[in-house]
Amino acid sequence: MNAPFDGAASGCPMAAASADFQPFEHRGMYEFLAKIREEVPIFHAPEIDYWVVTRRADIEAIMPDSDRFTAVLTTQPIFPWPQETLTYLQERKFAHEAIQVACDPPLHTRVKNHVTKFLNIRQFMSYEPAIRELARSYVQKLKGQETVDLVDAVTYEYPAQVVFMLLGVNDFDPRQIKKWGDLRLHMIWGRPEETDFEQAARDLADFWDYTVDLVAPRKADPKDDYPSKMFELRGGDDEVLTENEIRSLVFGLLLAGHETTTNAAGNLILELLKRREQWRAIAQDPALAKNAVEEGLRYATSVVAWRRRAKEPVTIGGVDLPAGANLLLSLASANRDPALFEEPETFDIARKDARNHMAFGKGLHHCVGAPLARLELRILLEELTAAFPEMRLAEGAEDTDFTKTLSFRGPAQLRVHLGPYKEQDA
Amino acid sequence: MIDITFIQPDGSQKTVAAKAGHTIMETAQAHGIDGVIAECGGSMACATCHVFLDDIALTAAGPASDSEDDMLEFAATPRADNSRLSCQVTVTDALNGAQITIPETQF
Numbered sequence: 011m012n013a014p015f016d017g018a019a020s021g022c023p024m025a026a027a028s029a030d031f032q033p034f035e036h037r038g039m040y041e042f043l044a045k046i047r048e049e050v051p052i053f054h055a056p057e058i059d060y061w062v063v064t065r066r067a068d069i070e071a072i073m074p075d076s077d078r079f080t081a082v083l084t085t086q087p088i089f090p091w092p093q094e095t096l097t098y099l100q101e102r103k104f105a106h107e108a109i110q111v112a113c114d115p116p117l118h119t120r121v122k123n124h125v126t127k128f129l130n131i132r133q134f135m136s137y138e139p140a141i142r143e144l145a146r147s148y149v150q151k152l153k154g155q156e157t158v159d160l161v162d163a164v165t166y167e168y169p170a171q172v173v174f175m176l177l178g179v180n181d182f183d184p185r186q187i188k189k190w191g192d193l194r195l196h197m198i199w200g201r202p203e204e205t206d207f208e209q210a211a212r213d214l215a216d217f218w219d220y221t222v223d224l225v226a227p228r229k230a231d232p233k234d235d236y237p238s239k240m241f242e243l244r245g246g247d248d249e250v251l252t253e254n255e256i257r258s259l260v261f262g263l264l265l266a267g268h269e270t271t272t273n274a275a276g277n278l279i280l281e282l283l284k285r286r287e288q289w290r291a292i293a294q295d296p297a298l299a300k301n302a303v304e305e306g307l308r309y310a311t312s313v314v315a316w317r318r319r320a321k322e323p324v325t326i327g328g329v330d331l332p333a334g335a336n337l338l339l340s341l342a343s344a345n346r347d348p349a350l351f352e353e354p355e356t357f358d359i360a361r362k363d364a365r366n367h368m369a370f371g372k373g374l375h376h377c378v379g380a381p382l383a384r385l386e387l388r389i390l391l392e393e394l395t396a397a398f399p400e401m402r403l404a405e406g407a408e409d410t411d412f413t414k415t416l417s418f419r420g421p422a423q424l425r426v427h428l429g430p431y432k433e434q435d436a
Numbered sequence: 437m438i439d440i441t442f443i444q445p446d447g448s449q450k451t452v453a454a455k456a457g458h459t460i461m462e463t464a465q466a467h468g469i470d471g472v473i474a475e476c477g478g479s480m481a482c483a484t485c486h487v488f489l490d491d492i493a494l495t496a497a498g499p500a501s502d503s504e505d506d507m508l509e510f511a512a513t514p515r516a517d518n519s520r521l522s523c524q525v526t527v528t529d530a531l532n533g534a535q536i537t538i539p540e541t542q543f
């Protein structure tokens with residue numbers, strides 16, 4: 011076990027951490043972080059040329075500090091794309107602009123002020139009945155089955171369907187959006203092979219075209235969805251929001267709005283089923299679901315690391331870094347920092363301060379979808395525990411593989427025995 | 437001394453010594469007051485630091501900016517006339533004796 015992180019054992023702990031760290035391998039990652047955090051607040055990862063920051067206090071100070079740290083790199087490919095790919099995308103009029111998570115004030119402030127007129131907790135709560143109905147429809151499909159892969163059967167599609175609600179789309183295959191999303195993650199946060207690029211560029215351009223076609227009709231014929239609201243706020247004024255910015259926001263949501271939540275749901279269910287008494291406890295008392303979601307986000311978040319770049323010389327964890335230094339902020343590490351959490355390596359749905367995790371970041375870029383993700387996860391958990399209180403992991407399911415990207419962690423499969431279905435009171 | 441009293445939805449109270457220049461959100465967090473979540477850390481991006489001010493605090497705080505006013509619309513507990521985002525209110529001497537009420541829920 012743990013072979014990935016068993017390298018250089020002697021000498022300087024910082025150098026050992028550099029040698030041992032495998033940025034794209036999630037198995038063994040938490041054990042590695044627990045081992046080094048106390049001695050190594052920061053170390054260099056040569057494979058990607060990033061400085062990995064491991065402590066909660068440092069990360070919490072860096073994320074909101076847009077004066078000293080820029081977010082422009084957060085959605086740039088870790089490994090730059092070949093020129094042909096870029097040329098091809100240009101020819102296909104791929105025109106996505108980084109105006110949200112990967113930009114700084116004042117642009118970020120202008121755009122965010124509009125975005126939160128729709129992506130906000132009140133608006134999200136208005137979807138609660140529809141989300142519950144959706145979750146129940148997945149439960150109904152499970153009924154009568156014995157062993158299923160919950161990722162394939164439920165968590166893969168469910169968050170994408172919720173994104174479609176926000177976008178007013180009801181005639182599109184969620185699997186296609188997921189495929190495009192997986193591809194974007196692989197191309198930006200993964201380690202694509204040369205042979206991947208041709209197909210990937212074509213798919214990416216198709217994804218953009220889909221977005222353009224989705225947004226266009228909302229201009230003349232507004233509905234009560236996200237792009238329509240953005241057109242209304244725009245009021246024809248490019249200084250407020252351009253039409254291409256609206257397309258870019260929708261393109262952004264078509265990724266941010268479901269990949270993270272799919273993975274978070276998988277991680278949460280996996281941790282709970284490893285400790286079936288906690289699953290059963292929720293089945294008996296659904297009021298526990300809310301905090302269980304927080305503990306899931308703390309203990310096994312789906313965004314394990316997020317990026318920033320120093321705009322000026324800075325000192326982090328005692329190390330002087332030049333302007334331009336790339337930082338990989340380990341949110342996974344921050345969420346288990348003993349400086350903040352007692353017994354951080356214990357998964358406990360009753361933990362009082364679970365919500366103090368940093369799964370959604372901190373500061374100006376704090377996830378605008380956080381209330382929605384929480385709502386989706388809570389509802390799904392309530393419905394699954396109520397319907398299948400005796401669910402358990404299938405043999406070998408604990409050793410599931412994870413998606414191979416730098417920032418996103420989620421089980422590739424989640425094979426479970428559902429157990430007897432429990433009829434719900436009406 | 438600038439004494440500020442925080443009142444929880446269940447009526448329980450705690451009076452703390454605030455520092456001028458801090459925000460009310462920072463004051464609450466520094467003294468372990470529950471219910472001021474402040475997820476975005478004061479960037480006016482989350483509305484989970486929503487509080488209700490008494491008359492002393494309202495007068496001392498002055499008017500909310502337009503963007504704060506917009507954000508308040510999205511607070512989980514519906515806003516009232518005396519609602520503010522506590523990360524946007526700076527503590528001054530004039531806040532001495534103020535009472536700040538925490539809303540029922542922030543999320």
Ligand code: HEM
Binds near residue numbers: 081262270313369373
């Ligand atoms: C469990 C699920 C989710 C996790 C773990 C997550 C995590 C994050 C993180 C770490 C950030 C960056 C924070 C920073 O840079 O400080 C972020 C930003 C963002 N998230 Fe999420 N997210 C989730 C779900 C969602 C959902 C459901 C939506 C859409 C409805 C969404 C939309 C966004 C957007 C638009 C931003 C950019 C905000 C900005 O830059 O102002 N996220 N999220």
Ligand code: FES
Binds near residue numbers: 461473477481482484
């Ligand atoms: S702390 Fe987020 S709005 Fe005040």
